[in-house]
Amino acid sequence: MKWKLCCLFVIVIVMFLSACSEDNKEANGKKREEAIANLSEEGMPIVEEEITIEVFSGQAATTAEDWNDVPMLNEYEKMTNIDMQWEQVAIDGLAEKRNLTLASGDLPDLFYGTYLPNADVYKYGKQGVLIPLNDFIDEYAPNIKKYLETYPEIKQGITFPDGNIYAIPRLRDPNSPTSLMDDKPWINKDILEEVGMDNPETTEEFYTYLKAAKDLSVEGKEVIPFSSVSMDRLYHLISGAFGVSNKGIMHRLIDEDPETGEIRFYRIAEEYKQMLEYMNKLYTEGLIEQNIYSIEVDQFLANGMEGRYAAMNFFNPIDYFGEEVGGRYIPGNALEGPNGDKMFTAVLSPVNSLGHFSITNVNENPEATLRWLDYFWSEQGKKMFFMGLEGETYEETAEGPKLLEEITNNPNGLTIQEALANYIINPGGGHPVLDDPRYSTAPEFRPEDIENAEQNEPYLIDEPWPMFFYEDDEQSRLDALATDLSKYVGEMEAQFVTGETSFAEWDNYVQTMKEMGLDEYMEIQQKALDRYLGK
Template structure:
C-alpha cells in the first residue's frame, strides 16, 4: 500500500507539475512591484499550516483578516495542531491532495530536496531575486544563511525562520540560579563545574529557603536532558563549530569531522551529569516529565537552578539570575550551543499548484521586513500594543495582565499566531515580546557573550543530495535513538561507564563511519562551492 501511495504521489506530482508549469508567470501582470496591495485584482489561495492553540480559527483571525485587506490576497487556511503536523502533511503529499502553500509546516532539508526535485515544491531562486527584497538582503548580508538554505542542487525551496544575530538573548543564554539562595548560604556564583556541584549540593542540604524542611531541589528542566548537555558543551570542549550540526565538530587543528557523542569529552560530560543525577541534584524525572508538569512543580520555587527561559516570566519567580559560563576540568570555558540565526528551512513552501507564485513570494517577504515583523509579533496599535514616548513597543495591559486570566501567549493568540515558535520570517528584538526579550534575559546574554563562539566559527548546516539524504536518514535514525537511550542509561547509572568502548563499537556497527564519510563529503563540496 505504501509503495502504491508513493508511486501515485510521484505520478500526481509529475502531472500537476506539467499542468502548473504552463501557468507560471501568466498572472505576474496582476502583481505590483512594490507597495500595497500586492495584487490589483483580488486572488484566493489555499494554505495549510501548523498551529499551537486549538482554539484558533485562522480564517477569522485578526492578523490574516487585516493582511488580506492590505494585500488583496485571501488565504483559505486549513490548520492542524503541531502534534499532528508530521502525519497530516505527509498524508497530503502522498495523496497528491496538497495546497498552494505550506506555512509553518517545518519541512526538513531532506523533504525540501526530495519534493523539490520531484517538482512538487517550486524552486524559489528567481522569485526571491525579483519579488523578495527583504529576504534577498538577508541572504546578501549573511552568506552562511544563503549557504544554509540552498540545497545541493543549487535551489532554494523554502523560506526559513531567521533569528536576528544581533538578538543575543534569543541566540545564547545560560540556565538561571537563585541569587537569594546563594546570598543566604554565603556562596558565590559558580565559575567551574566543581563549584556548581558544591552549590547544588548546598542548595539541597542546607535549607536556603529557611522553612526547616528538606524540600529544596537542585537543577531542573521540563524539556529533557538536552537542556543540561547543551549548556555544558563548550565547558567540555565540544561543538566549537556551533550547533547547526549538533553531532559533529572538527578534530582539533583540522577540518575533519568527529562524532561528538563518541568522544572522550562527551563521556566526561555525561560522567559529570551522572554524578549530579545520582546525588539527586538533577530532577529525577528529567527523562520523562512534560513541560506543563514540570512548570507546576517549578512554580513552587523549590529549584535552585532552572534551565528554562526567564523564571520570572515563565514561573512568576523572582530572584533568579543567569549562571556564568563554566570552566571545565581541562580549562575549557566557552558557550558553543549557538547557531548562525537560521532556524527551520521549510517554514514556507509553494507547491506546483500555486498559480500566483510571484504574488505569494511578495506576500511572504513582507514578514522579513521591519513593518511585517512588527505586525506579525506585535499586532495592531491600540488593539494589542502601544508605542511609548521613547519609541519602544509594548503590549497593552489586556495582553500582559489579561482580565480573563489568560497568560500572555494565550491572550495574544486571540489576534496573532507566533506563540509556539512555528513560523517563517525574521525575529527582531524590538518587536519580540517573549521571555527571551526581558531585561533579565538580556543581562543573562551579556554575561554569556564574552564566552560565546564567534559567528565566523559557526558551521552552517550540511546540504546533502537526495541519495545522500536517504543514506544519512537510514543510518542516523537508528544511531540517534541508540545515543538517546545510552545517554540516559549512562547518566542514570543503568549503564556503567566501563561499557563506553562497547558503546562506541556498537555505533560503528550501526554505520557511523559511513555517516562521517557522507558528512565530510558534503562539507568539502560546500567549501569548494563557497
C-alpha cells in the first residue's frame, strides 16, 4: 500500500509540474506576442508602450557618473519609449562583478560595455544564457546588417564556431588608418634640430639620433632618448623593422611566416633574435629609459611634460603633455630594418573587442533592445552618440557638424572630453558602436594623429588578425600553455635585452619552450586560424 501511495504521489507531482511547465510556456508565448505587437517595424518610437530594460554596464572613469541622467540618453529615451535602467560598475572591479552576476543566475536583460572575454561569450552563448543575435540582426537591425554585409570579414570575426553571433563588438573603422593604429611614434623636433638630423627612417639612423640626443639636456635635466609606459610599446615601433608581429598586436606570440605564409611562433624566429640584439644595444648604452620595466604612468607623464623625451611610442603628446610641450613632437616614421623590412605593426583588427553587447535569456524584448542599439549605427545616430545634441553640444555647418565653443573652449577649463562627458556616455568605455572619424572626438582623430597616420599609412600591415575563437577543450589547454609560454617569453626577453642573459643561451631558450608544449600550443592556434579563414 505504501509503495502504491508513493507511486501515486510521484504521478501527481509529475502531472503538476508538467501543467506548470505548459502554463509557463503559454505565459511566455503570450508575453512574446505582446512584445512583438508593441514593437514598431521602423522609425521612432521603437515601442508604442514604454518598456524598461535592466542593463549591467561597465563604466570608465572618463564617462558621466550616472547614465540614468545623461542629456543624450534622456532625449533618446523620449525618442524610443525605452527606459534603460543602468547599473554601472567601475572598470577596476568590472570583471569580478560581471563574473559573479553571470554565475548567480540573477541576470540583467543586457550586458553592455562589459569586456566579456570571447571564451565567456561563447560559453554562456552555448549554455543559452546569452541568446544568438543572427536572426534578430537580419530582421531588426538594418544598419548593423548592412555594415556586416559590406565587411564580411568583420562578420566572420564576430561569428563563433557554432555559427552564432552572441555579441555586438566595439569596432574600429577599417577605412581609417588612425582608427586602426594603436600607439604611434613621436620625435621631439627641437632635439632633432639641435642634433642637426632629419627624421630617422632606418633603425641605424634612429640609433644615431638617440645616441646624439643622450648628450643633451632640457632646462638642466638630461634628455631621455627613448621611452613609453612599457617595454611592449617600444616593441610596437621596432618590431616592424625586423619583420615580426606582422599580423598586428592582438596576438603577442604568433604571426605569419613571410616565407611560407604559415602560422609562426615568432618569439623563436631569427628575426626576433635580431630585434632583441638591437634593443639590447639601445638599452645597455642608456638609450632606453633604464626603469622601462617598472616605470609608472605618472612618472612617464611627468618626464614627458618636462619635454625630456627625444623619441617615444605613445598616444597624442598634446593630450598628455599639454599644448606647449606636446606641440614640440612631430610624427615619427615606421623604421626600415637591417634586412629591408619596413612595416607599421601596432595595428588592431577592426574587431578589437567583442563582448560589449549581449542580450540575456531573461530579456522579454530582445527585438526592441537590438533596435535601440542599431540606431547608433545610423548616420544620425552616430552623430548623436559621439557629438551629443544639436544646439546643446554641436551645430550643423556647411562643412558638417561642429562642436560648440563651450565644448571646444570650455569656460570652466574642461577638456573637450570632460565637457562632452556632461552630455554623452562616450568617451571611455567599450561601447558597441563604430568609431567614425567624421563624428568621433576620440584623441586618435586629432589633426596630429591623422598626420601621423597619413605619414605611416603606406607601411601599415594588411589584414591584422582579430582574436581567435576556441572550442572548450582547446581553450582549457590553451589557457595553461599560453600562461606558461607568455611568462617565460617575457622573462627571457627582459634578460636578453638588459644583458642579464647572454645570447649564447638562445638555443637553450628555444629548446625550453619546445619542452613547455610549444607544438601543442601551435596546433591549437592553427585550428583556430583555419576556422577564422574558413578552412
